[in-house]
Amino acid sequence: MNCEEYREAIATDPSFDGGAGHLNECAACQQYRSDMQALDQRISRALAIDVPELQVPELPELSTSKSELSTSKSELSTSKSGLSTSKSGLSTSKSDKVVALHRRQLAPQTWFAMAATVVVAALLGVRLVGTGIEYDSLADEILAHLDGEPNALRVTDVAITAKRLNAVVPADIALMDHSAGLITYAQTCPIGGRDVPHLVIQGERGPVTILLMPEEKISGPQRLSGDNVNGIILPVGNGSIAIIGERDERLDRIEESVLKSVVWST
Amino acid sequence: MHSNKAADARRQRFDRQVGIYHQDMYRYAAWLSRDKTIAEDVVQEALLRAWKSLDALRDDSSAKQWLLTIVRRENARYFERKRLETVDIDNLTASQAALLAEQPDEALDEMRLAIYELEDDYREPLVLQVLMGFSTNEIAEQMGLKQGAVLTRLHRARAKLKDQMARS
Numbered sequence: 001m002n003c004e005e006y007r008e009a010i011a012t013d014p015s016f017d018g019g020a021g022h023l024n025e026c027a028a029c030q031q032y033r034s035d036m037q038a039l040d041q042r043i044s045r046a047l048a049i050d051v052p053e054l055q056v057p058e059l060p061e062l063s064t065s066k067s068e069l070s071t072s073k074s075e076l077s078t079s080k081s082g083l084s085t086s087k088s089g090l091s092t093s094k095s096d097k098v099v100a101l102h103r104r105q106l107a108p109q110t111w112f113a114m115a116a117t118v119v120v121a122a123l124l125g126v127r128l129v130g131t132g133i134e135y136d137s138l139a140d141e142i143l144a145h146l147d148g149e150p151n152a153l154r155v156t157d158v159a160i161t162a163k164r165l166n167a168v169v170p171a172d173i174a175l176m177d178h179s180a181g182l183i184t185y186a187q188t189c190p191i192g193g194r195d196v197p198h199l200v201i202q203g204e205r206g207p208v209t210i211l212l213m214p215e216e217k218i219s220g221p222q223r224l225s226g227d228n229v230n231g232i233i234l235p236v237g238n239g240s241i242a243i244i245g246e247r248d249e250r251l252d253r254i255e256e257s258v259l260k261s262v263v264w265s266t
Numbered sequence: 267m268h269s270n271k272a273a274d275a276r277r278q279r280f281d282r283q284v285g286i287y288h289q290d291m292y293r294y295a296a297w298l299s300r301d302k303t304i305a306e307d308v309v310q311e312a313l314l315r316a317w318k319s320l321d322a323l324r325d326d327s328s329a330k331q332w333l334l335t336i337v338r339r340e341n342a343r344y345f346e347r348k349r350l351e352t353v354d355i356d357n358l359t360a361s362q363a364a365l366l367a368e369q370p371d372e373a374l375d376e377m378r379l380a381i382y383e384l385e386d387d388y389r390e391p392l393v394l395q396v397l398m399g400f401s402t403n404e405i406a407e408q409m410g411l412k413q414g415a416v417l418t419r420l421h422r423a424r425a426k427l428k429d430q431m432a433r434s
Contacts, residue, residue, distance in 0.1 A: 012420045046377035047397045051289045057310045059317045167407045170335050171322035172315055265319040
């Protein structure tokens with residue numbers, strides 16, 4: 001290990017404890033290490049800002065089904081929560097000042113403005129997304145997205161890791177296992193103004209795109225077709241799942257396996 | 267009777283995890299948003315989402331990463347909804363300025379301002395490493411990056427802060 005390599009390692013992680021041989025012989029790197037560790041201590045202290053006292057928001061109570069949650073005001077009192085009664089356990093740092101954390105409510109006029117915006121958008125029949133581009137439909141937006149991410153559609157037999165799958169499909173969105181097929185791509189992508197998991201599995205004719213959209217509710221299945229591709233958007237609970245493959249791909253089997261492998265968390 | 271017990275156990279589990287990681291959630295949100303008021307909103311929404319999906323957390327040893335992932339998503343949703351403009355350092359709101367004026371310590375104030383001014387891409391991995399104790403692998407997972415990209419960003423973040431401190 002030379003000076004450049006050692007400093008590179010220390011600058012990315014000052015707790016790096018390798019390169020002892022080089023460090024013992026290089027006074028300049030010893031000084032560099034000491035400087036970087038001092039810098040990190042200062043960074044750490046600066047980042048440790050005061051934290052307000054925790055007040056738990058109004059939590060909906062569980063209904064009969066585990067996955068179905070309904071709001072019940074009788075159990076919404078934050079003062080009854082076990083958290084607010086165990087204040088000392090929450091402030092682990094003695095230096096933390098404790099200030100009240102209040103839950104803000106949206107003003108009625110804000111709700112009205114939001115509702116009006118939704119109605120106007122619905123009447124116009126257009127989809128406004130983060131990029132500012134307007135799409136006539138969800139299907140159009142999905143097809144445009146696929147065009148913009150051609151590297152996802154590689155033919156390969158190398159599956160992504162379970163860790164990667166969990167990172168892109170976190171447990172707060174959905175539970176998904178590998179039974180849908182050989183998953184070879186996973187990325188978080190913006191669809192309909194939201195970040196959603198974009199997966200690719202290997203079908204019989206080539207790569208098949210899966211988009212998990214837990215908050216994109218549709219009234220019924222929607223077919224979509226583009227240049228050499230065909231697909232479907234399926235309503236699933238309060239969301240939907242898009243499955244798009246090559247024009248001659250048998251999607252029915254993939255639909256079945258995907259639907260079995262995914263359970264919404266919300 | 268049985269369902270009450272289950273509900274109580276669920277609530278206790280939620281309280282336990284949130285009690286342990288609430289500070290991390292808030293600090294992460296504050297440094298992502300660079301605004302204490304927004305951080306409070308984000309944490310509130312994240313707690314609600316965590317409660318709803320608690321059953322999806324299979325292993326409590328993963329709770330910290332799970333909760334911070336939820337915070338990250340809620341922060342993104344917040345900014346998506348609000349379409350907030352870039353922060354002008356000379357024209358901060360009260361809650362943005364509050365993040366910079368924590369304790370009366372000049373050396374820390376300078377460092378806090380330097381961190382505040384770091385680009386999001388550099389600030390977030392630094393927070394995850396220094397404050398949350400994440401490995402570079404875990405940061406890569408959390409941010410959806412390759413490990414090499416994380417190493418580069420951490421290196422540049424420290425280099426920028428070092429230069430900034432040397433100048434001040």
